[in-house]
Amino acid sequence: DEQVKTMISITPSEVDESHFLFFVTKDGLVKRTGLPEFENIRQSGKLALTLREGDELVDVKLTNGKSEILLAAANGKAIRFDENDVRPMGRSASGVKGMNVDDSHIIGVTTNTEGQNILIITEKGYGKMSPLEEYRLSKRGGKGVKTVNITEKNGELVSIKAVEGNEDLMIITNEGIIIRLPMEQVKSAGRATQGVRLIKVGEGASVSSITVVDKESEEEMTEE
Template identity: 40%
Template sequence: TSEIDVEDLIAEEDVVITLTHNNYIKRMPLDTYRRQNRGGKGIKGMGTKETDFVENLLITTTHHTILFFTNRGRVYHLKAYEIAEASRTAKGTAIINLLQLEKDEKITAVIQVKGFNPDAYLFMATKKGIVKKTSLVEFKNLHKGGLNAINLDDDDELIGVKFTDGERDMILGTKWGMAIVFAEDDVRAMGRAARGVKGISLNDGDEVIGMDTLSPNAEVLTVTAEGYGKRTETSEYRTQNRGGKGLINLKVTEKTGDVIGLRVVHPDQELMLITTEGIVIRTNISDISVISRNTQGVKLMATAENDTVASMAVMDQKN
């Protein structure tokens, strides 16, 4: 008898997958979120406890494989349709019911994969500025119990993972507003067990909060904890050697708060911001001012007194 592939029975549809600080995960139809204008208050994103908020948000389809990378440098996988659908206000499923996470292990990057292309790489960055590039094929046969993706120093954590083709420029951004751009081929491909090499030299107390691949005709979007943000032309970031101090990306002040996210964006995309209280706002990237590097940005979101922006997601607009 021929086996029926489960995937063939499941309609391929656009979905939002959210993962909270306390590791609750759920899947929702994309149109759950309505668009709002910049600077608005947002809608309540989910009925979470005071102590919980959305940390990872992914726009994907039900058929993609989702790779979950953790702060401990491990990687796990699920198909998007294996994540239970829930309403906007529902808590979701504890991720530990789906993945065999170790104690104190938190998911820090979520990547969707359609197929395991031998010419593709995953590029990783850590809080302490270490970077690493590994061929995507090395992640093809994952165990349910997860695998090591990078070998971390004791005081370090994996903060971001991106797809690359081996020929891109990479940008790293720090919470105190520094950024460095270097050619990806400054970093040779290494196996899963390797530690990686220095991507940026950090000032004491500073840490890397974001990493992305630069693309032509794109801008760098930077967002801060107090809801400030801006787009800056990629031409303002000259390519440097890996491991340097970088350039000033955003002028961090008490008013702006620390930088919480950095992404390379195009004007036809949308931005979703999520606060620690679970408020979600969705706005067009084209509405965000394009201003130079060493500035503090403009107010993107009105946050309540004790609320701050916790995370951001960028997505392509749906027609």
Template identity: 35%
Template sequence: EDFVTDLFIATTHEYILFFTDMGKAHWLRVFDVPSFGRTARGKSIVNLLSLEADEKITEAIPVKSFDSEGFIVMATSLGQVVKTPIRAYSNPRKGGIKAVNLRGDSLVAARLTGGDQDLILATAGGKAIRFSEADVRPSNRGSMGVRGITLEGEDKVICMDVVRPGSSLLTVTRQGYGKRTELSEYSPHRRGGKGMKNIDSRKGDVVASRTVSEEDELMITTKDGVMIRIPASDIRIQGRATQGVRIMRLKAGDEVAAVARIN
């Protein structure tokens, strides 16, 4: 089974940085990616990158230049956050380079940032925390990073995103419920806290939580391969602690697997 997890526009002169669940980074020139028709399945990523057995792509980030002053910020399932200068990824090696030291953890998200933006971490159990990336000191590739959120019980971080001006936070559950919430409801805190309630989780674990604008569209994919494309503006704005509204009707046994933002 495969799902659409991200959609973006890149020129043939740019690079794509791929981050995997094993904490490695690989990069590829855009012009080295084969071009196919709209309905084609494409080429398996294992034919383009030297991945280990069972290594899975977590994030793909288009990069114009490795000489910029930006950063790559990564989040792990156990709540760690790592911030590394983009320049640290300019010399790729076959088999990838180590981006983060996981030690039993897994990488769930990576974002390109400017160094002074706010970040939001969201968990499967319906918690979220907002903090400034200035609270995360830059480190070398391969470091363990610092605590972004303190998790309770068996909860896991499932998403991280950058706060964008004029955007709201979209949250979608496995049972097909979702909502948008104004970012002003997520007051900034120091990193490492327990976070605040992001959604009433009675409608299933959270599968995706990311910032969206009124102009964005969403591609929602289920475990059984059903896909719908809807404008983000069609999803109602609600408060943090609400359970959301049904945004996708699912057949028995099916569940939402991934949500991709199209901008």
């Protein structure tokens, strides 16, 4: 019942005391561990996090000791805090509370080093971008602020990513449908709005994954 959750590419120069792996679980626990702890990993793997019963890993981010963390829950709320609110811990630790999910669950994590606009996507294909500054910097452990107005029309929040706003967005549904669109087509709107439809999903279907990629040039599109 185990599956891969994320893959991170690092360079040898990043394996030092100033870089960390930042772990986030479904129940809102977070943990920060220095990269040198993972310098030598045998083929069978190495324990990176002790999970509490019923909890599971959602994602892991590479941070630089100065990063700001944004966690988002399915209930449409998000919290932004400094990574230094979480003290460095050993590999066997289970972490501390990053967000009070309030009977919901964490769906994603992003950092300010990835972009200055926050992109959110809901399960029924609605999305929007909001400036990072709209999310006030607070302390870890809170319930967060509303990042999208959840309604029956747009569904629960399924993804959050920090972007620059000049990339392309790929959206994939659980039925295997994928679309690619320029980020300029994603409306910029305030936190408390529901967003606009980016992809039409059939009854019973939902958005399962999104990926932000470099913008496709006209020449590349012509070649296809």
